[in-house]
Amino acid sequence: MSSESPTKKDIYNKYHLKKVINASGRMTILGVSTPRSEVIDTVSCGLNEYFEIKDLVDKTGQYIAQLLNVENAVVVSCASAGIVQAVAGLITKDDRDLLFNLHSSDKYVPREIIVPKGHNINFGAPIGTMVSLGGGIMVEAGYANECKPEHIESLINPDTVAILYVKSHHCVQKSMLSVAQTAAIARKYDIPLIVDAAAEEDLQTYYQQGADLAIYSGAKAIEGPTSGLVIGRHQAVEWLKLQSQGIGRPMKIGKEGILGLTKAIELYVTDPQSETGQQMVAKMTPFIESLNTLKGISAKVVWDGAGRDIARAEIAFDASVIGKTAVEIIELMKQGEIAVYFREYKANEGKVDADVRSVTSTQLDIIYQKIKNITQGAQ
Known part of the structure; x- marks a missing residue:
């Protein structure tokens, strides 16, 4: 041959x-997109070497976090997998029983994820399916053409795990509260905010506005290999990383994808073209x-x-x-x-x-x- x-x-x-x-x-x-030659070379190198994967995940995450000036970061297989694991991580935290039995455990734990109704979209698959896969129960706030802070606040209760904000052209754009307004609500009630920013180009603004977890596609604006990026608060990202032992196992990304996206992010930040x-x-x-x-x-x-x-x-x-x-x-x-x-x-x-x-x-x-x-x- x-x-x-x-x-x-x-x-x-x-x-x-x-x-x-x-x-x-x-x-x-x-x-999606066509990566630059430097990214392709890095992917090739990754394919032909061996690593301690946990160490690779941790060290590349630390490197990306430094590049973007955020607390923590992790490369995942795609943005939708990032949503699933973000939801699961915030539900299970470090509870091993829930980690291993996310969908079968009868242990009580808050599971409601509040989403503006105009953000309940199908991006190629339903947002609600990603929430359900992560063990969450989606609760819609407001109306298809309007969501104000009070619509979200009225739904917050002891079963609320997080607020999910979808920043996308797919969503209703008019009469919707902003990420910053949503972050203010999350801080007021001490609940996490997840921002799905899959196709967005600014890798820092939503974190800076108060997102605990911000999720990006690695293959869209960043032009990396098929992959996803999650940045955010240190503990929230660590809980997400634990999901590699649970719901995240079938969503794992290979060594070449981790290294390829890390290189693509470096180029995106230092040498945008x-x-x-x-x-x-x-x-x-x-x-x-x-x-x-x-x-x-x-x-x-x-x-x-x-x-x-x-x-x-x-x-x-x-x-x-x-x-x-x-x-x-x-x-x-x-x-x-x-x-x-x-x-x-x-x-x-x-x-x-x-x-x-x-x-x-x-x-x-x-x-x-x-x-x-x-x-x-x-x-």
Whole structure:
């Protein structure tokens, strides 16, 4: 058998995989992001060495904590696993019976996790499922379009374990209390605050605002391997780490992932290379101008709904002119030799968003030609 490293072409041919242009952003269904070469080299090194894993977990966590100026940190397998283990850690603390029998023990322990109703989302899986896996019982505060401090305060009782705040574009944005307001409530009642900040770009602000545990995806803004990062108060992180002996065992991350994300965080903090929103605008402007020459199509720049410095191209399809709905166009864009994926959240409004962070100018030309062929009847 050949020992040569497979080429990109080999991978696509061997497994009969379709090439993808990712205009949807840092999405799990497409593999999220592409790490820098330094991260890939670190992953390779990690794969080929042995470590005392507990020591690796502790020492890399200490290193990350120093980089970010936080009390404690740990690398986990993904952000959703971080939510599960955060909830479980705050419920079980250092109780070994609960650690080993989280879902079967009949011992009384507080289990309620308060979540603003507008944050009870499906991010690819339900937030409520992550809470339940961690042994918690989710309690919704406020309404789908409104959550004020008093809505959360009215639900706090002896069974309350923590408040979970989800910072995401998936969530309702209007009439929601802020992380800082939520942290003030948590401090007032001496209960922990968990912030799910999976796709967020600032690795310090939520901790600084008062989160006891802040959870990030390692493969999104940080552009590491598939992984997650949890930072926060020392004891809360230590309780979470104990879950490797319980519910966290099937969620364990390998040595290569731990080292790869640690390197990615180091680069993210010391040598950031991400595009600014204005750079994204410059890259997509010729693409938008070309789209606006097509009948039944209008395109413009829109900014991230959750306030991140991300610009996208919003493309509106007039079904009465084109003869196809946005939903139909979305599916047709995925067909053929190259599949193009957009952000599909506005499809019911006849629109899609193109996220250009992982798209080259050449690929934008391919996307334009494919849209033109589909909408102008050339396909």
